[in-house]
Amino acid sequence: MSTNTNTTHPIFSSYERKEGFFDEIFDEKGNPKEIYKKLFEIYGGHSIEDFINLNNKARASFFNQGITFQVYGDNQVKEKIFPFDLFPRIIHPSEWEIIEKGAIQRSKALNLFLHDIYHDKKIIKQGIVPAEMISSSENYLHQMMDLDPPGGIYNHVSGTDLIKHSDGKYYVLEDNIRCPSGVSYVVCNRTALKRALFGVFNHYKAHTVTNYAENLLEMMESVKPHGVDIPNCVVLTPGIYNSAYYEHSYLAKAMGVELVEGRDLFVENNFVYMKTITGPERVDVIYRRIDDQFIDPFEFKSDSSLGVPGLFSVYKQGNVCLVNAPGTGVADDKAIYTYMPDIIKYYLDEEPILNNVHTYHCSRPDELKYVLENIDKLVVKPVDEAGGYGVTIGNRLTKEEIKNVQEQIKASPRKYIAQPIMSLSLHATYIDDSKSFEPRHIDLRTFTLLGKDTEFVLKGGLTRVALQKGNLIVNSSQGGGSKDTWVLKK
Amino acid sequence: MNLEYTVRYHARNQYETLVKSAVWQFLIQPENNDNQTVLDAHFSSSVDGRVDPTINGLGFEAIRYSVDIPFNEINFEASYKVIKEPINPFDLLHQERKKDMEVFNTLKFKADFEPYLRVTPLTQISDKSTFTFNAETSTFNQLQELNSWVYNYIEFQAGVTSVQTTASKVLSLGRGVCQDFTHLFCAICRANGIPSRYVSGYLHQGLGYSGDAQLHAWAESYLPKVGWVGFDPTNNLLTNQDHIKICHGKDYQDCAPLKGVIYAVGNGNNSTEHTVQVSAQQ
Amino acid sequence: MLARVANNLFWMGRYIERSEHTARYLNVNYFSSLDAPNEVSQSRQFVLRSMLNMVGDPVSNPNTHLDEKEVLHNISLNQNNYYSIIASVKHARENANSARDLISTELYEAINKSYHFVLNYPSDFLTEKGLYDFTVNINEMMAVLKTKIKGTLLQDEIYAIIMMGVTLERAIQIIRIINAKYDDALEAKDEHSAVTNSFEWITLLKCAESYDMMRRHYKKTPNNINTLEFLILNPNCPRSVMNSLNELYHHIQLLDQNKYHNKDSTSFLVGKIRAEYEFKVIEEISDQLKDFVENILNQLISISTKMENEYFNY
CATH class of the missing domain: 2.60.40.2250 (Immunoglobulin-like)
Structure with a gap:
């Protein structure tokens, strides 16, 4: 069932609200919610032609700035931009307060968890997290055992992916603590919206997002190696062909530090140096945007030419700081996610502020019973498979298929977990084909920085949009776009 | 001496x-x-x-x-x-198999010895029934039996395997060099919950042992109350004064x-x- | 500044300059030949050979028949050809990409724009009727880039390195053009004309965009002596080798601030070569032009190698 909105303006005429999903813009009666009223009024004053025009301008601005990613086609490399949407997402200060506190809580808990599993492993010895979470993880690095990273920080930069479910509450879907990307788009989206529709900012007091780089630099300086006065910080990129290269160069430029590749660095006398036109210059803190396996061919993948031979041994001796620490990947595995509420309680003695999607462990008899009776309402996942293999989504299964899944689970209940099907909220998004705003599913990635005695959450974030109708996958590789995200001041 | x-x-x-x-x-x-x-x-x-x-x-x-x-x-x-x-492993105190197994099964032990219980790509075996441990004789004695079993199972032959050959492959080939003997030994121990590590080192020459003009490899297994004990399945020996150790790890990759x-x-x-x-x- | 990035910026400068000279050479030779005074100079085969000679891919067999469309496509838009204009523009952009945190947004966006222009230029159109449009556009875009370099960058070591690339490449390209046109002049001479006052000297000056200024300076018809003197030794002609050497010397001073030069430094080498040409007379050159060409190219390459060892290779 769907109802049209009350608005009479043509650009919203094809906006159909969908039952069963949380609509960010309209209430049940189809009226714009309080926080969007003013925006609605302003946008309603524009014609369709205005929007087509503005949309094209925003696109050209991204293209000329070279904010593009590469798509490898038949025999040519094509450049594409990430689609940008003109309708901003607005987050109320009271709502944001919860998100911010929750994101910091998760980051801190994950940091303590990482320290523990690379030292005493108390949480495993006490049976709170199963030993298999470590022993079956390829991201658990034995080189990190008993190593104390400068400042005691592992996950300096965390990206938390949140959605708003049909119950109107935020849920965390994923914690990204390897090399979360996307923060440069937060800044670009703001710039693009300002250029296109600067008038709207007169009616809302949104927090700035351009302070990310200065906070990132401050955080990096806080985790400098012992004995260093003013640390030399750099950004380490895999190079210009990497899809996130724009972001790497943006961050280096905005922080005013060098953007280096592996071949610009070398190790001597257990320090890291970069090769400059006037000779070697010592490097103290490296924000590396290269995956663990590629940072040092002597320690990890030996055929990697992206990294620096000997880098890890310098890190081990405390003479350089790597941001994020190697081996953080073990804590953002899907399996660890299901233990996040326990992890938060164990280390912080606090209740989780942000909701986890509830997880049923089929190894527990009463939960198994519930799962078997409700397969049509659940997503069933194998515990030890990565990358979405063997996942079934209940409401898309035939009766026969449901039976099969039940049999599979009964055969080896320990192997499966189940979660309710999450419904991503809807937001007004400008659609080229219909030349009007239509509802599309969105999520939110927040960016949290953790330094020695410092913490920071970027007031804003990346709202990703699934541009295809009905699609729930917001990934950029799946044709997703993004929106400027405003966190309003109190 | x-x-x-x-x-x-x-x-x-x-x-x-x-x-x-x-x-x-x-x-x-x-x-x-x-x-x-x-x-x-x-x-x-x-x-x-x-x-x-x-x-x-x-x-x-x-x-x-x-x-x-x-x-x-x-x-x-x-x-x-x-x-x-000099070392004499027979001097060491060996306790009952049952007591060992109790220790092996504690969470604390599994967490502490995780690296050497981990199944790596090189120490993976599909068929775990090739050599079975029983609950009666001491773990040390059974490890010695395993040492002889591996020694007899694999025919020493250079050039048929590489440092990337998995224990699984060695099991089906039945031939190989010191890395392969060691990987198979470790794989079987780990499949049975006994922490075992790959050791790289040198072997004193002139005694006619296999693998002596190259770097050598052998295994060390952990026994509660005793510690790490060295086994050289390539030569069906317990490690002794002729084994000079460089380092140890999960498998060849680490060494x-x-x-x-x-x-x-x-x-x-x-x-x-x-x-x-x-x-x-x- | 990172040594690798310095190297990239040096080459960005070189590729920008190279694109300009290749484009102009195509334009001038093609359109001058249409109404050239003698048969050889008017021949299309002769012109195509000259183009290939200049870009460094000469055809040795005199009986080879060249296909006009193919040659024009190869020199301008064939991505797989190392000497094509598209390859140079692409390399310029790639080098800029790896240093985009160091250069101005306007400069980067202008390079990006040039790249998209070349990439989207239809080859069929170019070889049939777009040669003039394409080459003129390239010349203008490269001029814009050099204005952005001079007008928007901090005039520090980054600027000096880019300008070293631009001026070194200019000197090299001018020598290559002189060499190619000298060969043309030898081939085009017949019983009615001597090498000394060939039509090809005028084309040579046009290829260096120096014809009008040369006429103003000498008030004479171009011949071998005054043309070479103007393009090699006149310090006021912005395209001359002497002018480039002066510029190189100026920019290397920005990089190397030592009061006394180390005799192994780039700065010392540039100064030495510059001093040699400052007091040369054209008669020393024009008699043995081929030797001069070989010698000066080696000297320019030795500057590039020296820079590589001193600044780009830690």
Whole structure:
């Protein structure tokens, strides 16, 4: 069932609200919610032609700035931009307060968890997290055992992916603590919206997002190696062909530090140096945007030419700081996610502020019973498979298929977990084909920085949009776009 | 009685295309431990470069060597004087199998020994029933049986396997060299919950043992109340004064003696030859 | 500044300059030949050979028949050809990409725009009727880039390195053009004309965009002596080798601030070569032009190699 909105303006005429999903813009009666009223009024004053025009301008601005990613086609490399949407997402200060506190809580808990599993492993010895979470993880690095990273920080930069479910509450879907990307788009989206529709900012007091780089630099300086006065910080990129290269160069430029590749660095006398036109210059803190396996061919993948031979041994001796620490990947595995509420309680003695999607462990008899009776309402996942293999989504299964899944689970209940099907909220998004705003599913990635005695959450974030109708996958590789995200001041 | 050994390591690397610069990491220096002491260490190369002593990610002493002048061939020589004290594993206290198993099954033990219980790609076996442990005789005795079993199961033959050959493959091939014996030994122990690690080292020559003109490999298994005990399945021996240890790890990957990063003009083949000489004087 | 990035910026400068000279050479030779006074100079085969000679891919067999469309496509839009204009523009952009945190947004966006222009230029159109449009556009875009370099960058070591690339490449390209046109002049001479006052000297001046200024300076018809003197030794002609050497010397001073030069430094080498040409007379050159060409190219390449060792290769 769907109802049209009350608005009479043509650009919203094809906006159909969908039952069963949380609509960010309209209430049940189809009226714009309080926080969007003013925006609605302003946008309603524009014609369709205005929007087509503005949309094209925003696109050209991204293209000329070279904010593009590469798509490898038949025999040519094509450049594409990430689609940008003109309708901003607005987050109320009271709502944001919860998100911010929750994101910091998760980051801190994950940091303590990482320290523990690379030292005493108390949480495993006490049976709170199963030993298999470590022993079956390829991201658990034995080189990190008993190593104390400068400042005691592992996950300096965390990206938390949140959605708003049909119950109107935020849920965390994923914690990204390897090399979360996307923060440069937060800044670009703001710039693009300002250029296109600067008038709207007169009616809302949104927090700035351009302070990310200065906070990132401050955080990096806080985790400098012992004995260093003013640390030399750099950004380490895999190079210009990497899809996130724009972001790497943006961050280096905005922080005013060098953007280096592996071949610009070398190790001597257990320090890291970069090769400059006037000779070697010592490097103290490296924000590396290269995956663990590629940072040092002597320690990890030996055929990697992206990294620096000997880098890890310098890190081990405390003479350089790597941001994020190697081996953080073990804590953002899907399996660890299901233990996040326990992890938060164990280390912080606090209740989780942000909701986890509830997880049923089929190894527990009463939960198994519930799962078997409700397969049509659940997503069933194998515990030890990565990358979405063997996942079934209940409401898309035939009766026969449901039976099969039940049999599979009964055969080896320990192997499966189940979660309710999450419904991503809807937001007004400008659609080229219909030349009007239509509802599309969105999520939110927040960016949290953790330094020695410092913490920071970027007031804003990346709202990703699934541009295809009905699609729930917001990934950029799946044709997703993004929106400027405003966190309003109190 | 203490024995004094002289270990000579020689590596010769040849490259088809001109190498402009290169950096290597050597994991060839005997470690200092309870029963071996390194007295004297010497390292040299045929091409001028920079020697950087360092500690690798797993905590072992390594040597980094970098060269910035072009070359096609490079030779490395290292020599070490090592004192070995005698060991007799039969003197050690061995407890009942049941008690061992109780310890093996605790969460604390599994967490502490996780690296050496982990199934790595090289120590994976599909068929775990090849050698079975029972609940009666002591773990130590059964490990000795396993040592003989592996020794008899694999026919020593060079050139049929590589350092990337998995234990699974060795099981089906039935042939191989010291790495393969060791990987299979570790794989079976780990599948049965006994922590076991891969050891890289040198073996005293002239006694007719297998694998002595090259770097050698053997295994160490952990026994509660005793500690790590060395087994050399290639020679059906318990490790003794003739085994000079360099380092240990989960498998060969953690112990590779030589890793290099070469910046060359164009692509070409390269070859590496290692030779090892160990001699004793009393 | 990172040594690798410095190297990239040096080459960005070189590729920008190279694109301009290749484009102009195509334009001038093609359109001058249409109404050239003698048969050889008017021949299309002769012109195509000259183009290939200049870009460094000469055809040795005199009987080879060249296909006009193919040659024009190869020199302008064939991505797989190292000397094509598209390859140069692409390399310029790639080098800029790896240093985009160091250069101005306007400069980067202008390079990006040039790249998209070349990439989207239809080859069929170019070889049939777009040669003039394409080459003129390239010349203008490269001029814009050099204005952005001079007008928007901090005039520090980054600027000096880019300008070293631009001026070194200019000197090299001018020599290559002189060499190619000298060969043309030898081939085009017949019983009615001597090498000394060939039509090809006028084309040569046009290829260096120096014809009008040369006429103003000498008030004479171009011949071998005054043309070479103008393009090699006149310090006021912005395209001359002497002018480039002066510029190189100026920019290397920005990089190397030592009061006394180390005799192994780039700065010393540039100064030495510059001093040699400052007091040369054209008669020393014109008699043995081929030797001069070989010698000066080697000297320019030795500057590039020296820079590489001193600044780009730690």
